[in-house]
Amino acid sequence: MPTDADASDETLMLGYRDGDAAAFDLLYARHKGGVFRYLLRQSRNAALTDEMFQDVWMNLIRARDTYTVQAKFSTYLYRIAHNRLMDHFRRHDSAAVSLDDDTGPEIAEPAAPRSDEPEASADARQQAAQLLSLLDQLPAEQREAFVLQQEGGLSIEEIATATGVARETAKSRLRYALAKLRQGMQAWQ
Amino acid sequence: MIPDPGAGDTERDARLEAAYRAGAQQQPPERLDDAIRAAARRAVAAGPRRSADRLRRWSIPLSLAAVVLLSVTLVTMMREEGAERWVNDASPLPRDQPPAAIEAPATVPAPVTATVPAQSAAQSRTPTPPPARMAAAPVVVIPAEPPQSVTRAEPLVAEQRGPQRRERLAADVGSRAKATAGAAASAEADATVSQDNAARDAAAPRPLLGSAPASAPAAMAETAAGAGKPEAAGPQGLGIASSAKARRAQVPETLWQDLEGEPVAKWLDRLRELRNAGRTADADRLVAEIRRRFPDVALPDDLR
Numbered sequence: 001m002p003t004d005a006d007a008s009d010e011t012l013m014l015g016y017r018d019g020d021a022a023a024f025d026l027l028y029a030r031h032k033g034g035v036f037r038y039l040l041r042q043s044r045n046a047a048l049t050d051e052m053f054q055d056v057w058m059n060l061i062r063a064r065d066t067y068t069v070q071a072k073f074s075t076y077l078y079r080i081a082h083n084r085l086m087d088h089f090r091r092h093d094s095a096a097v098s099l100d101d102d103t104g105p106e107i108a109e110p111a112a113p114r115s116d117e118p119e120a121s122a123d124a125r126q127q128a129a130q131l132l133s134l135l136d137q138l139p140a141e142q143r144e145a146f147v148l149q150q151e152g153g154l155s156i157e158e159i160a161t162a163t164g165v166a167r168e169t170a171k172s173r174l175r176y177a178l179a180k181l182r183q184g185m186q187a188w189q
Numbered sequence: 190m191i192p193d194p195g196a197g198d199t200e201r202d203a204r205l206e207a208a209y210r211a212g213a214q215q216q217p218p219e220r221l222d223d224a225i226r227a228a229a230r231r232a233v234a235a236g237p238r239r240s241a242d243r244l245r246r247w248s249i250p251l252s253l254a255a256v257v258l259l260s261v262t263l264v265t266m267m268r269e270e271g272a273e274r275w276v277n278d279a280s281p282l283p284r285d286q287p288p289a290a291i292e293a294p295a296t297v298p299a300p301v302t303a304t305v306p307a308q309s310a311a312q313s314r315t316p317t318p319p320p321a322r323m324a325a326a327p328v329v330v331i332p333a334e335p336p337q338s339v340t341r342a343e344p345l346v347a348e349q350r351g352p353q354r355r356e357r358l359a360a361d362v363g364s365r366a367k368a369t370a371g372a373a374a375s376a377e378a379d380a381t382v383s384q385d386n387a388a389r390d391a392a393a394p395r396p397l398l399g400s401a402p403a404s405a406p407a408a409m410a411e412t413a414a415g416a417g418k419p420e421a422a423g424p425q426g427l428g429i430a431s432s433a434k435a436r437r438a439q440v441p442e443t444l445w446q447d448l449e450g451e452p453v454a455k456w457l458d459r460l461r462e463l464r465n466a467g468r469t470a471d472a473d474r475l476v477a478e479i480r481r482r483f484p485d486v487a488l489p490d491d492l493r
Contacts, residue, residue, distance in 0.1 A: 016229070019236070024229040028222070036217040053217055057225045061232045128212025131205065149201070150209050181205050 009073030017064045028057070031074065034151035035081050041147045042085050042140060052088060056081045071161060074152045078162040082144070127185070134184040142177035145170055444475055453483045460492050 005026060007015070015023035035056060040049045059080050070076075135143055141163075148154045148162060160170035444463075448456055456479050463472035476488065 016233070019233050021230045021233045024233075025226060028225060028229070032222065032225075033216050037213050037215050040215055050218065050221060054221055054225060058228060061225075061229050064232065124208075124211045127208040131208040132212045135209075150206060150213070178202055178205065182202060185205065185208065 010069045013064070013067055013073050013076075014069065017067045024061075027073070031077055031152075032057075034074075035077065038078065038081055038144075038147050038151050039085065041135065042144060043088070044136065048088070052081075052084050056084050059084070072154075072158060075154060075158040075161050078148055078152045078154065079164075082163055131181065131185060134181050138177055138180060142173045142180070145173040146177040146181070149174060444471055445478055453479070453486050456483070457489070457492060460488075464492060 004011075007023075007026075009027060009030065012023040012027045016027065032053075036049065036053050039052045039056070040046070043049050043052065056077075060077065063080075067076075135146065138146070144163060145159050148159045152158075152162070154162060156171045156174060157167055159174065160167045163170060165173075445456065445459065448459060456475070460472055460475050460479065463475060472492075476493070479486065479488065
């Protein structure tokens with residue numbers, strides 16, 4: 001059966017499970033950037049991100065035989081990525097993940113826009129840089145919730161599923177993240 | 190101070206999303222793309238995991254089938270073994286009896302086989318060697334003093350009369366009256382044997398049954414002397430049940446033994462004689478035999 005470019009993620013994954021390699025290519029093209037950035041934001045280490053990124057996809061390839069549609073594919077994929085991150089943090093006893101920390105540090109003052117660039121593009125670039133800077137300062141759980149929403153397009157329930165927490169916890173983390181980011185970006189409004 | 194995320198806050202913010210998208214452009218290196226895609230293709234090409242998965246899916250039904258098959262085999266084997274054991278239990282004499290005792294009939298009474306008709310006795314003249322397993326069985330010592338609770342003299346006398354009559358009957362098959370008397374005597378002997386068996390079962394432990402039916406030594410000696418022929422000590426492997434069955438089969442044969450090959454009219458004449466003589470049981474047996482042999486012949490009303 002030829003692979004349909006408009007097919008859903010779940011259909012593509014089922015196709016790959018049944019031996020359609022082209023379906024995997026489509027899936028990979030759709031999600032590689034999001035997964036990569038999610039890992040990069042959480043690990044903040046380019047070399048480590050490469051390693052974990054490869055592991056995530058290899059885990060997906062290995063698990064293809066047992067794949068059944070029980071949730072959105074992106075939830076499934078980001079759950080694999082989340083688990084890989086947790087493995088790394090547990091193994092290296094990293095302080096990067098603090099599961100109970102919902103407050104995090106105070107958000108730094110936003111950087112002022114530079115005046116030597118064309119106004120619109122400079123604004124956008126500076127806003128993005130400011131946002132990423134603010135994002136880096138968020139607690140890992142709040143950052144994770146925000147990145148999963150942006151990169152994976154996950155809802156609160158799906159974030160909860162991907163990170164293995166209760167819905168209310170995921171919702172709380174996301175709200176805190178948004179509140180802090182909004183506060184940090186007030187200078188740009 | 191962090192503002193409390195109240196109910197008015199939404200979980201999405203378009204401005205933040207736009208700012209994030211503008212800054213989030215990182216992509217994995219191409220070498221990783223190639224490596225991952227190649228791994229995905231290799232996995233598809235390899236394919237054995239599919240068959241392994243299929244095997245895993247079938248593993249439970251296959252295991253169940255194997256268990257059922259094994260159980261059925263075991264049950265069948267146990268049932269066969271159980272039947273064999275039952276047969277051995279029904280004829281314990283040869284198992285427990287040493288081979289020497291079989292060759293020396295004077296030392297081993299055979300009250301049951303003494304009642305076996307001449308025809309059966311002739312068949313049993315060549316003693317069947319006991320199976321290897323039986324030959325290997327331990328020899329049970331016959332106690333010097335029999336248990337006092339069992340008295341077998343009377344039944345043994347009756348049993349001893351049996352073979353003599355049976356031999357006479359075998360010699361004179363033409364005499365139906367004698368044959369009938371022999372049948373009656375045989376039935377009587379059967380009853381005696383049954384009572385005897387019951388008494389023996391109740392009185393003595395099972396392993397001693399074969400080796401010590403000598404619960405009354407005097408009767409034993411009498412029996413052995415009276416039946417000093419091989420059939421007296423004959424292959425007791427025939428057992429009580431088989432000898433009784435042989436006797437039962439012998440009784441009706443005498444009624445129509447001389448009618449073998451005769452037309453149905455002769456059979457009906459014989460039947461009429463029996464009816465006239467008032468021997469209803471024999472007549473009924475003959476009716477059954479006639480119906481079996483001549484199913485297409487309708488019996489006259491007076492003979493039914």
